[in-house]
Amino acid sequence: MSYIKPSFRHPELPVNTLGYKRKDYEGSLSTLCAGCGHDSISGALIQACFELNIEPHRLAKLSGIGCSSKTPTYFLGNSHGFNSVHGRMPSVATGANLANRDLIYLGVSGDGDTASIGMGQFVHLIRRNLNITYIVMNNGCYGLTKGQDSATADKGSKSKAGSTNLFQNIDLPGLAMELGAGFVARSFSGDKVQLIPLIKAALAHPGFALIDVISPCVTFNNNVGSTKSYDYVRQHVDATATVDFVPHAAEIKTTYEAGSNKLVSMHDGSLIKLNKLQADWDPTNRDSAVHALHEANSKGEILTGLIYINEESQDLHQLLNTSKKPLNTLSEKQLCPGPEALMDINQGLR
């Protein structure tokens, strides 16, 4: 049991512009291990949605199978959720999104769920640029099946059982970059200050947005030798920039100055404000982003923050020229050609 909710709440808890309290974004009690990184990410998701004034029922949560994939039960209790099958959430999310382009889609997955069994679907989700925020709760292991190495485990890192991982890791942001993803970020479950604005920006991005969140598994992969432990990550974090997400650009724009700041305007009028910590990195330039990633990887550092953003992103619906009205709202009249058309068709077959 990860946390026990306080039964007493202050009567004057803050409400957002929709009149919702933070607790309206919570879910049921987590059954994850105390201290599991995943719970912190759930907390960040709750906070981000609360601050973004998202109507909970306008968001759909989809996941695969794993400790990470269980978390959607633990946040946004008023959203519909779908805990599908292992590694195949991307396809379910694609179908859901095709059916109703008006909801906000949040995909939650684990490193096993995404980088092993789910690799094919992950790659093709990116390729289709589905409008979804895709969060990988990356602990470098299979938590729910008791700690086997996953494909994101770093070569040479040591499991709790003492064995050394033999295989090179798959770097999900690097892979997403190679596949042309329009929003690529990495963060750390222990760094809410960075994570919350990244989640907000990802939700605002009109296409596929990856946040690879390193999220230590306290039970199976938080040992010395693991490169996904709290200690290791804290020691090797290297951020691109500090991130700020500004929902309504107009209100804020003036307060920021140029210089090491970089402002990225989003389609919906919101703004990402980056205070650059890396000199030769430009989040809107793919080559520079790839370079920064590879550079950090080769130095054994974990590059976090917004890595790349493509503001021109065209999502699947735009590519397919689907009706602006959600397909699941179309009426019989709009869908069925009716008896007269059928008579013509019959005629054409004689």
Added chain:
Amino acid sequence: MSYIKPSFRHPELPVNTLGYKRKDYEGSLSTLCAGCGHDSISGALIQACFELNIEPHRLAKLSGIGCSSKTPTYFLGNSHGFNSVHGRMPSVATGANLANRDLIYLGVSGDGDTASIGMGQFVHLIRRNLNITYIVMNNGCYGLTKGQDSATADKGSKSKAGSTNLFQNIDLPGLAMELGAGFVARSFSGDKVQLIPLIKAALAHPGFALIDVISPCVTFNNNVGSTKSYDYVRQHVDATATVDFVPHAAEIKTTYEAGSNKLVSMHDGSLIKLNKLQADWDPTNRDSAVHALHEANSKGEILTGLIYINEESQDLHQLLNTSKKPLNTLSEKQLCPGPEALMDINQGLR
């Protein structure tokens, strides 16, 4: 029917050092369309194996499903072949290789077979660095199912039926680079001069070796607007270097000079000789190779030739420390702990 074999052969056909003639490396008659790029690749494979003095029965051919995956019937008739299921050849090849590390493994696949249904297995094959030469006969479409776009079809390219592909292509060499493959090359079915030495080098490479061979589908994707047509490829080819493969380095080394030449020594004493056409590209430097690839892609050019090679490559058997003797040759004595050990085990369970 792609070619009819001449029934007459010159009596003094050349033989290789094993005493085999080229025809000993042929297979049964191709049933592909006349002019299909895949048949040219079969021809290159035959030639490369003949010249490399490979004993046909020491090589195993594995493939998935597709026109491309049919080709192993059309070459090396004295090799065992395995036409498995669609997209899953990598796992079958992995099992085969684990069973007998002493054979040479050749995987043949299509762009549909590899980049769509087979994506997950392809990625993990690379990650495990199986000792295999993996040839993708890449025509940007699904030949056998009549011409649908594949995931390697370039965005905006036009199919024979006239529709435009909406999705960004997956660049297999780029992907392989990102995943840390130790041998990455691209070629063109119409360029045997380049392809044959690449195949030889790939077969000599002691780990995963990708050759992405653009191989036009004359029936469904050789039209104007297709970026995988003979014409388009010929116009946009941009080679890294001319390639020469020298099986026994010692004999030859002296005859080459430095300069624009680059010599890569392989573990087995063979040598790849590259006559560089690209200034700032170094095939042993991953960053430089990635850069060259992205650069070419962004200019709409098709970079061919050897793109990257890592001579330090450790294959799956080395990683797993498997017995040097093939597992399929181990005797009962080596495998079965016998009755005494079992008595001890029983005792431990009381």
Added chain:
Amino acid sequence: MQAHSVINDFVIRFANVNGTGSASANNMFAKAIFRMGIPVSPKNIFPSNIQGLPTWYEVRVNEQFYLGRRDGIDLMICVNPQSMLQDVASVKSGGYFIYDNTKPLHKEYIREDLNYIGIPLTEITIQEYTDPRQRMLFKNIIYVGALAALIDIEMDVLQQLVNEQFKGKEKLIQPNHHALDLGYQYIQKNFSHPLPYRLQRRDLIKDKILFEGNAATALGAIYGGATVAAWYPITPSTSVVDAFADYAAEYRVDPETNENNYAIVQAEDELSAMGMVIGAMWNGARAFTATSGPGVSLMQEFLGLAYFAEIPAVLVDVQRTGPSTGMPTRTQQSDILIAAHASHGDTKQVLLIPNSPKECFDFAAMSFDLAEQLQTPVIILSDLDLGMNDHVSDALEWKSTTQYRRGKVLSADQLDQIGRFGRYLDTDGDGIPYRTIPGTHPTKGSFFTRGSSRDEYAIYTEDGNAYKRNMDRLLKKWETIKSYVPKPELLQSEANANMGMLFFGTSHFSSVEARDILAKEGIELDAIRLRSFPFSQEVSDFIEDHELIFVIEQNRDAQMRTLLINELEVNPEKLVRVLNYDGMPITAAHISKEISNYIHKTNKKSKDFSLEMNAS
């Protein structure tokens, strides 16, 4: 030469080379017969290959509407030297072998009992055309023209078909007319004709149509309101989605905005295709996928999820010859078991089994209603024969009053009115709970969908009782389903037979024909055609009412018989296997022979059979 002429009752086969454009000429041939009011049944027998291998087009003409395949070729049009030996052998004694005699026929092709008609097709095309492609294409039209003379196809019907085909490319019309004429004239000049096998105009077709099953399925999906199609290419199902795309482009583009009221996604594989369908239907759109055997194998896990989590889904399985890759361009009915019990654990899946393009259309349209009403996957089991060949079919119908039945979906208002919403609560006693679509209500009706066990309120549980309650409710739902699915078609014999035949799908025509053949032998059989699984009461009644039933299937292991025995608790002795599984559509001769042999071997007579049964 055959003495008497045989009108409107023969089989003609065209032996072509794959990829030489023979398909459209051959289609024109069949269509012309159809236009002459005569029942016709063409079948493509093609290789799993794109170009250069033998391919056949076999047309049965039969004015009694026996439109199943028949063995034995009466006329063979052989334009493929590769397969000539085999083609010569396949002609019935006394039949006609029509070939290209540009080069003289080698004597190994000569059979004393055949009639040979040589037409110098190559020579004619060389004389007439310079472009090799034209030579290849017009050769096909020339032999159709020749056939017009040989078997009395009405020339103006052919010409009209040419006109229609090249509407918009008018300059191609005249050359095609000319090619037809070349063939026609050659026969006129060189042979006495027409042949004894010949056509005569009839008025048997009425308002029927000539249509492919797969296109009909696609059209059914359009009419049924499908907006999402997710698929992965595989023969013989590809043309379902191809046709859906064509119809959608025609009927589903909003005329004002030019936007698509549909989305088609070519998935990366079949697992993904099925996942997309499940996601879309979970989210309230109507969605389907089409595949064949290997795809069904790959979809197992998702089908189990949809069964257990009760998510509607529509899957069209156009069956081909299995197992594994099997014979990808041959037909079979062999995915019955894997479809009916898709996935690990205890599952039962709904199957619809059409026998004609009309039923493909109807069942496809209906499948979305059923899937949503029953909240479970619905699998349409078609096959290559039905899906990829043209069939004479009743005209399609659609009532203007038809309304989509979305099943138990709660609106925001309803959610406000009811108490606590229980996603898996059986409030009506039919085993079917209520569901909600994401986004319906700000605070009510949201729930968590999962493939793991949960209670009536969709709360995760590992309580064995809750799990069992749910599994038992699913059985109750299964009972309910029996009254929703299409009932079987019954063919009662006049004599009130004590034996019956049972068949389904594309065994229909051959079974009906076999029944007539047997009746002539004095063996009277009642008949039932299954149209769905689970079986409705009528099926048990039929089995109950007959002492012996011949179960006709196109697979090796009598898979439908397995389902019948197990679902209906039938004594296996009662159900006799009549099987065909060589990949070719089943024939009436095969069926009637098997049945008649069985009856004679076991010494059963249809009259006193019941007596013997008791004595045995």
Added chain:
Amino acid sequence: MQAHSVINDFVIRFANVNGTGSASANNMFAKAIFRMGIPVSPKNIFPSNIQGLPTWYEVRVNEQFYLGRRDGIDLMICVNPQSMLQDVASVKSGGYFIYDNTKPLHKEYIREDLNYIGIPLTEITIQEYTDPRQRMLFKNIIYVGALAALIDIEMDVLQQLVNEQFKGKEKLIQPNHHALDLGYQYIQKNFSHPLPYRLQRRDLIKDKILFEGNAATALGAIYGGATVAAWYPITPSTSVVDAFADYAAEYRVDPETNENNYAIVQAEDELSAMGMVIGAMWNGARAFTATSGPGVSLMQEFLGLAYFAEIPAVLVDVQRTGPSTGMPTRTQQSDILIAAHASHGDTKQVLLIPNSPKECFDFAAMSFDLAEQLQTPVIILSDLDLGMNDHVSDALEWKSTTQYRRGKVLSADQLDQIGRFGRYLDTDGDGIPYRTIPGTHPTKGSFFTRGSSRDEYAIYTEDGNAYKRNMDRLLKKWETIKSYVPKPELLQSEANANMGMLFFGTSHFSSVEARDILAKEGIELDAIRLRSFPFSQEVSDFIEDHELIFVIEQNRDAQMRTLLINELEVNPEKLVRVLNYDGMPITAAHISKEISNYIHKTNKKSKDFSLEMNAS
């Protein structure tokens, strides 16, 4: 308090919190009973979760070797406040509730009909230990010590177990002895003891062992010569490969070179795992994978390939509660149908069904011989109950003369001697052709393996006759297989009963116990335990010889009954379903009640039953 003491016959349950280290203390408890020569049967009932949720360990002690699960708890050791309400409710009237009375028990937990024994576990640990982790861990040892006093566990047996467990970490021995003593002394001081439910040393265990099914399976694979294990983690099969890795590290590392005479690959998913097994066995190594339901669904396509292309493969399916994700940590026997008919098209797969660790070992070892001899996949159907719990089992045996049977594999010499090699040619009349391993001969014996149709010489063909010949040969092979697979175990009643019971796998113990219960009620039943599919002659004989057979299964849809009816053409009336599918292992009480109810309801008597059957 209960008046009479009950020796060596009770059920005790420990209610713990997941992840608090209770498992090893609980194991020690069960092992101590085993060491006292008394049959014991522990079962873990754990959540699909890693830490913090209720988990139970239930131990049945029964000196008659009734080692199936029994409902009703005699003694409950409750150290988990979360589940206390449920735990109190689950104790049998008159039973004992042992709890941590550091804080007083709330009155909602008080039942008049129970005996309460409070031990201040928390208090003791707080007094004794400062480290919270130690407090947590030693609490478990303390209650074991207390139990030693309460039910007469021999203290030196426990101490000996501690000594063995901490061999190499000797400084932990004394503290554990001390903790045992703390519990023991507390009971000594505060309660009259032992309780009526108690232990007494026996000599019933002889040379038996206490072993988990999964570890036994792994060891069987080691002995059977498996060199390649490819897998994807999934409960409850993971421990098969974990154990294989451990044994391999011990027995399969070459002492000279330090190289591994094995390879274990964690695949990216189950499709890949199965592909690797097929590739390895195609290439002449012995390979296996282990999975559970969802994995079996994902392996369908590959299993169809292996069936059709005749490639050996070994798959261990440790079944859990389906469908879909179902209850991943509960048991069931519900993958029977999907395993037996894996994949689309007509397929039949070989199943081995062990009932004990001994059979897990034997069948795993044997599976490689069978797979290679029969050239087809062999699926071992184990389940969570068998795989993940300790069971008293006969000792494992291995004859020094055992030789691996590789089946019909041609050597280079043999290839030189025979004429043309036909990979799919049935030269011996048993339906099993010869195969070659890649690399055998420079010019002979190579062939192309494929999932598509081919002739006897492995040449691709679309000829329907060749296809049918092959499918028919596979049926002939199926007949051959019947004589290769393990025969059923028969339990003949003395009275030559006319009714029988049929069961398999982990229903074994409860079925045997139920049979004895029924015999006491005057219902005599013969019994048969299936051990494989296809069924051998003995199974048909048994069914033939009995008028009514109760088929005992742990699934909803009576899946084995389906196979029996269809493979053996049995009248379904003869086979009565006795089912349990709530995820908990089946009990004798349930079985005997169902059977007895059925018999009374239908008014059948075992004596004159045959008469009634005829009259009905």
